[in-house]
C-alpha cells in the first residue's frame with residue numbers, strides 16, 4: 089500500500105530552514121508566529137522577520153529566531169508606526185509602502201543566511217509581491233500563508249478567472265463568483281462591497297492588494313491556509329484547482345492561552361479579575377479587534393445596545409487611532425453616564441485584554457465579535473455562540489458563514505444607508521444569543537463546532553501534512 093510509505097518519507101532528512109515574513113498587522117503576525125512555533129517544535133529552524141518594534145511587542149517563542157529589519161520612513165507615516173494598529177485605516181497603504189522598502193534589507197538577510205546554510209522556504213503574506221524575485225535569486229522557493237478562510241481566497245480568485253469573468257460593479261460581488269461550483273456564503277452585500285472593490289484599486293503604495301496577491305499566487309509553489317477540512321469542506325481542492333498548485337490547510341493554529349502572544353499580558357489581568365466572581369457563562373465578552381473603523385456613533389450605539397440588553401458584559405475597547413490633524417475621538421468615547429448606569433454588571437477595559445484568557449474564562453458565555461478570522465477561530469476553541477458585528481475585509485462573509493452554521497446572529501444593518509446599526513439592533517441580537525430560548529440552539533451548535541475543532545491529534549496531523557508538503561515541494 090502506498091499510504092504506508094508516506095510517514096517514513098517525512099521522518100527522513102534533517103530539519104527545514106524556514107524564513108517567515110508576515111504583513112505588519114498583529115492579526116497576521118500572531119498566526120504566523122503560531123505556525124512558526126509548531127514548525128520549531130518539530131525541529132525546524134524558523135527565522136521570523138518583522139520590524140524591531142513589532143518584535144518587541146510579541147512573545148518570544150522557543151526555537152523561533154526573531155529577525156528585526158528596521159522599517160524605512162515614508163512621508164506621512166507617523167514616527168514609530170510599524171503595525172496597522174498604530175495607524176488609522178486610511179494610512180494603512182502608507183504602511184504598505186514603507187514595508188515595500190524592506191526589499192533591500194530582506195535580500196541582504198537572505199544573502200547572509202545563504203552563506204551559512206541554505207534556506208529551504210520563505211513563507212510570505214498576501215502583500216509581498218516583491219519577495220519572489222528576490223527569493224528566486226537565492227533559489228529559495230516561496231509559499232504563501234493566508235491567514236484568512238480559504239473561502240476568502242476563493243472569492244478573490246486567480247487572475248485568469250477574474251479576467252474571464254470580470255467583476256466591476258458592486259452587484260458583481262453580491263453573488264458568489266462563477267468559479268465556485270457549490271453554494272456559498274462567499275459574497276458581499278452592496279453596503280459591504282467597498283472593501284472588495286477597493287482591493288482591486290491601486291493605492292498610495294501604488295499597487296492594489298489584488299495585484300500583490302496574484303503576483304505571489306503565480307510565483308509561489310504552494311499556498312498554506314489557516315483553516316481545515318472540517319471547517320471548509322471542498323475548499324482546498326477548489327483552490328488547488330484554481331491556482332494550479334497545492335492548497336494546504338495548516339489547521340486552525342489556536343494560540344495557547346497559557347502564554348498569549350504578548351509580553352505584557354500577564355501584568356494586565358484586571359479584566360480577568362473582574363470576571364472571577366461572575367456566575368458561569370453569564371458574561372458577554374465584547375471585542376471588535378484593533379482595526380475596525382469604528383465611528384463615535386458606532387461606539388455609542390453599541391454601548392447603549394449593551395445597556396438595553398441588560399446582560400453582563402466585559403468590553404475590551406481599544407481607542408481607535410485618529411488621522412493626524414483630525415480629532416475624531418476627542419472627549420468622552422462612551423455615552424454620558426453609561427459606565428455609572430451599567431456599574432456592577434458591565435465593565436469597559438481600554439487597555440490590553442488577553443482575549444484568549446477572557447474567552448477561556450468560565451464566566452464568559454458568549455462573544456460579541458467583528459468576525460475577523462482570528463477571533464472567530466478563537467471562539468471555536470471555547471464553543472461560544474456569537475453576536476456578530478462585522479465591518480471590513482472578509483468579516484461580513486465570515487459572519488454569513490457562521491450564521492449559516494447556526495453558531496451566531498448578526499446585528500441588523502440598514503442596507504439603504506450604507507450599513508448603519510442601532511442600539512435596538514445590538515440589544516436584539518445580544519438578547520437572542522444570551523437571553524432568549526433560541527440562544528440555546530446557537531450554544532449547542534457552537535459546542536459541536538468546538539468538539540469538531542479542538543481535536544489535537546487531528547490538528548497535529550495538519551502540521552504533519554504541511555511539513556510533508558514543504559519537504560516534497562522544496563526541490564520541485
Ligand SMILES: *[C@@H]1O[C@H](CO)[C@@H](O)[C@H](O)[C@H]1NC(C)=O
Nearest residue numbers: 178181283286287290291292
Ligand atoms: C486605499 O484603499 C482603501 C480601500 O482598500 C481606501 O479606503 C483608501 O482610501 C485608499 N487610499 C488611497 C490613498 O487611495
Ligand SMILES: *[C@@H]1O[C@H](CO)[C@@H](O)[C@H](O)[C@H]1NC(C)=O
Nearest residue numbers: 114145350351352353356440
Ligand atoms: C501588549 O500589551 C500592551 C499593554 O499591556 C499593549 O500596549 C500592546 O499593544 C499589546 N500587544 C499587542 C500585540 O497587542
Ligand SMILES: *[C@@H]1O[C@H](CO)[C@@H](O)[C@H](O)[C@H]1NC(C)=O
Nearest residue numbers: 501502503504505506508510
Ligand atoms: C435606513 O436608512 C434610511 C436612509 O437613511 C432611512 O430612511 C431608514 O429610516 C433607515 N431604516 C431604519 C430601519 O432605520
